[in-house]
Amino acid sequence: MTFSGLTESFAFLKDSIKFSDPMTQTNSEWVEKMASLSRLELTSGEVERLGEQAQRILQYVDQLGEVNTDGVEPLIHPNEVEISFRKDEASPSLSSEQKEEILASAPEVFHEGYRVPPVL
Amino acid sequence: MKALNISDLHQSYLTRTISPSEVVRELLSRIDQSKTNSFLTVCRERALAQARDLDVLFENSKQIEELLEKKPLFGIPIGVKDAITVRGVRTTAGSRILENYVPPFSATVVNQLEQAGCVILGKLNMDEFAMGSSNENSAFGAVLHPTHPDRVAGGSSGGSACAVREGLCSFALGSDTGGSIRLPASFCGVTGVKPTYGRVSRYGLIAFASSLDQIGPLSLNVEDSARVLEVISGKDPMDATSAPVLVRKYSDFMKNQTDLSSLKIGVPKELNEGTFDPEVENSIQEALRWFESRGAKGIEISLPHSKYAISAYYIIALAEASSNLSRYDGVEYGQRKKQKTGGGLEKFYSSTRSLFGEEVKRRILLGTFCLSSGYYDAYYKKACQVRRLIRRDFDQAFNQVDLILSAVSPSPAFRLGERTSDPLKMYLSDVLTVPSSLAGVPALSVPSGENREGLPIGLQLIGPSFQEERLLQIAHCFEKGRV
Numbered sequence: 341m342t343f344s345g346l347t348e349s350f351a352f353l354k355d356s357i358k359f360s361d362p363m364t365q366t367n368s369e370w371v372e373k374m375a376s377l378s379r380l381e382l383t384s385g386e387v388e389r390l391g392e393q394a395q396r397i398l399q400y401v402d403q404l405g406e407v408n409t410d411g412v413e414p415l416i417h418p419n420e421v422e423i424s425f426r427k428d429e430a431s432p433s434l435s436s437e438q439k440e441e442i443l444a445s446a447p448e449v450f451h452e453g454y455r456v457p458p459v460l
Numbered sequence: 461m462k463a464l465n466i467s468d469l470h471q472s473y474l475t476r477t478i479s480p481s482e483v484v485r486e487l488l489s490r491i492d493q494s495k496t497n498s499f500l501t502v503c504r505e506r507a508l509a510q511a512r513d514l515d516v517l518f519e520n521s522k523q524i525e526e527l528l529e530k531k532p533l534f535g536i537p538i539g540v541k542d543a544i545t546v547r548g549v550r551t552t553a554g555s556r557i558l559e560n561y562v563p564p565f566s567a568t569v570v571n572q573l574e575q576a577g578c579v580i581l582g583k584l585n586m587d588e589f590a591m592g593s594s595n596e597n598s599a600f601g602a603v604l605h606p607t608h609p610d611r612v613a614g615g616s617s618g619g620s621a622c623a624v625r626e627g628l629c630s631f632a633l634g635s636d637t638g639g640s641i642r643l644p645a646s647f648c649g650v651t652g653v654k655p656t657y658g659r660v661s662r663y664g665l666i667a668f669a670s671s672l673d674q675i676g677p678l679s680l681n682v683e684d685s686a687r688v689l690e691v692i693s694g695k696d697p698m699d700a701t702s703a704p705v706l707v708r709k710y711s712d713f714m715k716n717q718t719d720l721s722s723l724k725i726g727v728p729k730e731l732n733e734g735t736f737d738p739e740v741e742n743s744i745q746e747a748l749r750w751f752e753s754r755g756a757k758g759i760e761i762s763l764p765h766s767k768y769a770i771s772a773y774y775i776i777a778l779a780e781a782s783s784n785l786s787r788y789d790g791v792e793y794g795q796r797k798k799q800k801t802g803g804g805l806e807k808f809y810s811s812t813r814s815l816f817g818e819e820v821k822r823r824i825l826l827g828t829f830c831l832s833s834g835y836y837d838a839y840y841k842k843a844c845q846v847r848r849l850i851r852r853d854f855d856q857a858f859n860q861v862d863l864i865l866s867a868v869s870p871s872p873a874f875r876l877g878e879r880t881s882d883p884l885k886m887y888l889s890d891v892l893t894v895p896s897s898l899a900g901v902p903a904l905s906v907p908s909g910e911n912r913e914g915l916p917i918g919l920q921l922i923g924p925s926f927q928e929e930r931l932l933q934i935a936h937c938f939e940k941g942r943v
Binding site for chain 2: 370371374375377378379380381382386389390393394396397398400401402403404405407409412413414415416417418419426434438441442444445446447448454456457459460
């Protein structure tokens with residue numbers, strides 16, 4: 341069986357799925373809102389493509405709605421062992437020893453700091 | 461030079477038929493001639509200097525055996541996925557935004573391997589920020605399949621799998637978030653291991669999804685993966701999620717005959733039914749019959765929530781990615797897009813971040829949505845609850861069986877461009893690898909055969925947490941027995 345077959349086998353899910361955003365946003369409005377929250381600049385072509393694709397992906401993942409998760413504790417992290425804290429002791433950091441090496445990767449440098457364009 | 465696997469190369473050193481520098485020079489020239497685009501950066505001078513240092517040890521050593529004991533990976537030439545930092549060597553993570561980034565520190569695994577005697581030849585191509593299943597999302601061009609140039613090498617560690625298969629290095633480091641080591645390993649016909657989450661330090665691995673990412677080896681055979689894993693495993697003070705679990709000498713488990721007669725192999729019906737390329741299905745069935753012919757018992761089991769794994773995985777991975785990738789603001793490192801003065805701080809950030817490729821943007825948008833106010837419970841929290849149920853499925857299965865067997869991918873390497881226009885279809889390439897990623901358990905890909913066109917097929921073996929030794933031992937046994 342091929343991949344189109346694989347997606348077909350999930351096709352039954354699509355019938356039971358509604359578009360994830362109950363608001364009457366268009367795809368483009370949705371993308372623009374998310375892009376602004378994520379600080380992403382998009383071309384108009386990207387807005388169109390990403391909106392359509394995102395909608396399809398969200399429709400697909402809405403299948404999780406069928407799973408009964410009442411009372412199930414979310415698993416945020418696979419190692420649920422207690423994280424042990426280290427002692428709060430000062431030790432040399434990268435920056436004190438390798439200033440030049442670190443600054444070499446910066447887009448713009450001014451003396452020993454990062455330079456950014458005026459934004460106000 | 462004979463084969464590049466560790467024991468053959470060490471044999472050549474023992475008989476002094478070749479020196480580390482000669483090996484490195486030969487491979488650098490092979491890399492120059494390669495047309496698969498698997499290397500993004502070749503660190504020629506650095507590698508030659510490392511090799512010269514090893515030459516000195518080599519020439520001054522009366523007993524090469526002792527040298528190999530002290531440095532278990534002495535003179536082994538390797539490639540490193542470009543998501544893993546090597547001090548002083550450009551590290552891009554396959555992204556324009558890090559095109560000029562030269563990290564001031566090496567990943568813990570890199571320090572460990574260099575300490576053990578490895579020579580780093582260069583940095584390997586990958587999907588941008590490890591986001592992809594075909595390596596077509598690299599900002600620096602796709603990796604071509606090593607034997608079928610019209611096919612993908614698999615992703616996201618495509619450069620790693622391809623370089624090993626092509627004979628450009630002995631082994632490579634990759635990283636696996638939802639299948640990114642196993643999938644390219646199966647497509648290219650090499651061995652690839654995703655260790656238990658927490659087995660290997662992630663310090664110096666450029667983060668994609670921190671609760672899933674794990675570094676692991678891609679190698680010419682199972683024994684080599686074991687030998688690498690025993691060097692890079694263990695607790696690292698620089699990574700709070702690395703686990704303080706005893707590291708065994710994994711390769712020792714391969715020295716003796718393995719009795720398979722008491723082995724119970726789980727065959728999950730959800731990962732083995734209906735949705736396969738018939739040649740892949742045959743190959744996996746044959747692998748199971750091989751184990752059964754050695755006395756192992758195949759037992760049908762159920763992982764009932766695995767059909768929800770892709771959904772849970774993409775929500776969790778994208779949510780974590782949107783958070784992790786917020787650090788690319790164009791201030792401290794990486795590229796900044798030229799812009800006119802003014803426009804405010806937000807404009808400054810967003811214009812720089814437009815350097816991300818389209819797949820990365822898609823994932824950030826979706827991840828931001830899944831974490832956004834009003835949708836967090838319905839998406840992120842729900843996915844984490846389903847993740848718990850998936851983990852329980854595995855816990856229950858491992859009460860019944862020693863390991864779980866399935867294919868790595870429902871199909872062999874697909875054609876370049878075949879799935880690029882349909883992201884969901886691309887995401888479904890990972891349908892067999894993400895359940896174990898969500899559960900955090902170790903899994904590997906070992907070649908199980910080829911289809912009629914000569915495309916490799918990979919067998920996936922999944923084991924209980926921190927039981928890499930058994931998993932590797934059984935995979936080694938399968939590999940040897942099938943030759």
